[in-house]
Amino acid sequence: xxxxxxxxxxxxxxxxxxxxxxxxxxxxxxxxxxxxxxxxxxxxxxxxxxxxxxxxxxxxxxxxxxxxxxxxxxxxxxxxxxxxxxxxxxxxxxxxxxxxxxxxxxxxxxxxxxxxxxxxxxxxxxxxxxxxxxxxxxxxxxxxxxxxxxxxxxxxxxxxxxxxxxxxxxxxxxxxxxxxxxxxxxxxxxxxxxxxxxxxxxxxxxxxxxxxxxxxxxxxxxxxxxxxxxxxxxxxxxxxxxxxxxxxxxxxxxxxxxxxxxxxxxxxxxxxxxxxxxxxxxxxxxxxxxxxxxxxxxxxxxxxxxxxxxxxxxxxxxxxxxxxxxxxxx
Amino acid sequence: xxxxxxxxxxxxxxxxxxxxxxxxxxxxxxxxxxxxxxxxxxxxxxxxxxxxxxxxxxxxxxxxxxxxxxxxxxxxxxxxxxxxxxxxxxxxxxxxxxxxxxxxxxxxxxxxxxxxxxxxxxxxxxxxxxxxxxxxxxxxxxxxxxxxxxxxxxxxxxxxxxxxxxxxxxxxxxxxxxxxxxxxxxxxxxxxxxxxxxxxxxxxxx
Numbered sequence: 316x317x318x319x320x321x322x323x324x325x326x327x328x329x330x331x332x333x334x335x336x337x338x339x340x341x342x343x344x345x346x347x348x349x350x351x352x353x354x355x356x357x358x359x360x361x362x363x364x365x366x367x368x369x370x371x372x373x374x375x376x377x378x379x380x381x382x383x384x385x386x387x388x389x390x391x392x393x394x395x396x397x398x399x400x401x402x403x404x405x406x407x408x409x410x411x412x413x414x415x416x417x418x419x420x421x422x423x424x425x426x427x428x429x430x431x432x433x434x435x436x437x438x439x440x441x442x443x444x445x446x447x448x449x450x451x452x453x454x455x456x457x458x459x460x461x462x463x464x465x466x467x468x469x470x471x472x473x474x475x476x477x478x479x480x481x482x483x484x485x486x487x488x489x490x491x492x493x494x495x496x497x498x499x500x501x502x503x504x505x506x507x508x509x510x511x512x513x514x515x516x517x518x519x520x521x522x523x524x525x526x527x528x529x530x531x532x533x534x535x536x537x538x539x540x541x542x543x544x545x546x547x548x549x550x551x552x553x554x555x556x557x558x559x560x561x562x563x564x565x566x567x568x569x570x571x572x573x574x575x576x577x578x579x580x581x582x583x584x585x586x587x588x589x590x591x592x593x594x595x596x597x598x599x600x601x602x603x604x605x606x607x608x609x610x611x612x613x614x615x616x617x618x619x620x621x622x623x624x625x626x627x628x629x630x631x632x633x634x635x636x637x638x639x640x641x642x643x644x645x
Numbered sequence: 646x647x648x649x650x651x652x653x654x655x656x657x658x659x660x661x662x663x664x665x666x667x668x669x670x671x672x673x674x675x676x677x678x679x680x681x682x683x684x685x686x687x688x689x690x691x692x693x694x695x696x697x698x699x700x701x702x703x704x705x706x707x708x709x710x711x712x713x714x715x716x717x718x719x720x721x722x723x724x725x726x727x728x729x730x731x732x733x734x735x736x737x738x739x740x741x742x743x744x745x746x747x748x749x750x751x752x753x754x755x756x757x758x759x760x761x762x763x764x765x766x767x768x769x770x771x772x773x774x775x776x777x778x779x780x781x782x783x784x785x786x787x788x789x790x791x792x793x794x795x796x797x798x799x800x801x802x803x804x805x806x807x808x809x810x811x812x813x814x815x816x817x818x819x820x821x822x823x824x825x826x827x828x829x830x831x832x833x834x835x836x837x838x839x840x841x842x843x844x845x846x847x848x849x850x851x
Binding site for chain 2: 391392394424428431453512520532
């Protein structure tokens with residue numbers, strides 16, 4: 316393992332301190348927690364948004380804290396859901412009395428820990444609502460299984476629900492728009508290399524030089540298929556094709572996100588985007604806005620994901636609203 | 646059967662020893678079908694539990710179990726933290742106000758723990774989760790009237806081994822479907838260590 320760290324057991328605390336010192340005007344750390352919050356939290360008369368998850372997905376989640384996006388992000392150990400007491404601290408730190416909305420990625424641990432925190436907060440009289448993001452089309456959605464994972468599409472939920480809350484939306488309205496995003500967002504990813512969790516010290520799986528892993532999540536876990544690596548165009552076709560199979564995007568407007576997983580050069584992401592745009596254009600799908608870069612990473616994994624969000628007028632307006640979050644300034 | 650504060654303390658210490666010793670093994674099992682952090686998280690959590698319980702004084706079994714629960718919940722994370730934390734919390738609640746824990750009370754407490762795990766994890770039997778160890782153990786305990794350490798350990802071990810052939814329905818391994826068959830469920834292995842240690846602790850104390 317070759318990483319710029321001090322102690323594998325201190326990576327989260329060291330990172331959080333670094334985030335605060337990089338963005339002192341935007342964020343603060345809630346003392347004695349792994350919670351980063353908006354500098355001006357709790358913001359009066361506003362529904363507060365809290366998200367989070369395991370560390371290792373930077374800039375998710377702390378990078379999305381700011382006016383128009385999240386009020387707080389809770390960091391767990393690397394790829395491990397934060398604990399209920401930490402999520403509870405985040406909820407308490409940002410609640411202004413208007414309620415707190417939780418954005419949860421659909422992983423068993425995240426759902427359990429956030430639900431427990433919501434129960435603890437509700438017991439204290441704080442209004443809490445939540446949405447579970449499950450945009451990954453690699454895994455089947457069925458009532459018999461855990462359901463789809465939440466991956467890069469989560470960033471669109473942060474942005475749009477955040478804009479709704481900033482505009483004065485009620486807890487119910489924020490929940491409504493978040494559910495609308497979840498219903499209309501789909502993603503699919505692939506990897507060229509695994510990644511190494513610092514405390515584990517070795518890669519989570521191995522790939523031969525000529526292999527790629529298709530349909531893995533964002534925690535270094537194995538995907539649905541391993542195959543010989545193909546061209547960027549073929550990868551774009553495979554990922555976008557799976558997404559398009561899932562929702563009828565015809566005659567609609569979409570937001571596109573081509574997301575890097577940690578060590579894919581922008582050059583490669585743009586090459587991929589080129590083909591994604593062409594595929595959508597050929598199908599008569601109108602691209603309203605495109606985001607290319609690292610939004611939801613998986614440590615130093617090489618690879619990418621493609622996300623499509625089907626838009627209507629309300630979602631377009633909220634997507635365009637201002638955000639001061641360091642990783643999503645607009 | 647003797648199950649007092651000292652036995653709980655010993656139970657936890659023995660569990661911690663096994664988890665620390667098998668940290669890499671648990672992580673490897675989890676790398677095969679999960680995200681590879683089970684050993685790391687359990688080792689971190691149980692070390693904290695031992696740090697906490699060994700430096701505190703307790704007058705009841707319920708109190709020490711509650712500390713175990715809260716420490717696991719706040720230090721483990723992932724899915725294991727809420728599941729094991731809930732299990733110990735339910736045991737603590739079931740044994741509240743019990744000055745002496747007899748066999749029936751212990752069985753009731755472990756059954757309550759199982760119900761807590763099922764409720765929190767929304768899992769059923771045969772879905773390749775720790776329920777597949779806890780449920781057979783509870784059934785075995787309920788079918789008897791006295792504590793048999795060796796047989797308890799055997800039942801738990803067999804239940805753990807039986808998870809190998811199951812296809813995962815719950816948890817992160819569920820994403821692998823058929824590819825999860827042939828691997829032991831990491832949560833079932835750590836649950837086996839827990840019951841193995843329970844057997845050793847009670848046997849040692851009686």
